[in-house]
Amino acid sequence: MIRDAIAADLPAIVDIYNHAVATKTITADVEPVTIASRLEWFRSHSSDRYPLWVLERDGKIAGWFAFRMFYGREAYRSTAEISLYVAPEFHRQGVGQSLLTYAIAQSPKLGIKTLLGIAFAENAPSVELLKKFGFEQWGYLPEVARSWECDRDVIILGRKI
DSSP states (O other), X not given: OEEEOOGGGHHHHHHHHHHHHHHSSXXXXXXXXXXXXXXXXXXXXXXXXXXXXXXXXXXXXXXXXXXXXXXXXXXXXTEEEEEEEEOGGGTTTTXXXXXXXXXXXXXXXXXXXXXXXXXXXXXXHHHHHHHHTTOEEEEEEEEEEEETTEEEEEEEEEEEO
């Protein structure tokens, strides 16, 4: 079941995200985040424009998906940057595919015409998932991120809706 996230989901959302931080190759954060530090981010989402969704399985949050305005300026209103994270115990069980399928289907209703995924080049599972759903590499930024004492390349993948 995919639904809008509610405040009670925030601890699970943060736990899933912090697992990604610990892998060192999925997100640019290098320290775990706190629930308090994510409150403003959580509140910035709205079901009618840039939603934050969770996918539940067996009463647990298996993954989450968020849209956010790209570049924060009005001219980019129809372009959204996406975030997708899956709880470790649900990896390779179709959670990411389900969330991405749902997001693509809902994008027109949200006024979104272009989706952007930004990933470390070495994050093969994310890059492969996006490419499977028709995303193409639109940009390559060599060594623009430094995390865990390692320079990282970033790929921008895009898809028109």
